[in-house]
Amino acid sequence: xxxxxxxxxxxxxxxxxxxxxxxxxxxxxxxxxxxxxxxxxxxxxxxxxxxxxxxxxxx
Numbered sequence: 001x002x003x004x005x006x007x008x009x010x011x012x013x014x015x016x017x018x019x020x021x022x023x024x025x026x027x028x029x030x031x032x033x034x035x036x037x038x039x040x041x042x043x044x045x046x047x048x049x050x051x052x053x054x055x056x057x058x059x
Contacts, residue, residue, distance in 0.1 A: 026049065026050070026051075027049075028051065028052070028053055029043065029047075029049060029052040029053065030052065030053035030054070030055055031043075031052065031053070031054050031055065032054075032055055033054060033055055033056050033057060035054060040052060040054065
């Protein structure tokens with residue numbers, strides 16, 4: 001059986017000290033529900049984004 005405790009500690013230290021959420025996530029573009037779908041499509045085609053958000057009104 002291999003002792004992995006030092007490896008686990010090392011990995012925890014790397015994540016704790018080096019990586020934050022903004023390093024892993026891409027910005028999320030969001031639009032009001034009144035935005036035209038054609039405009040959203042053009043926006044997506046012009047940028048290297050994999051997702052966008054179309055906000056629905058809340059009551």
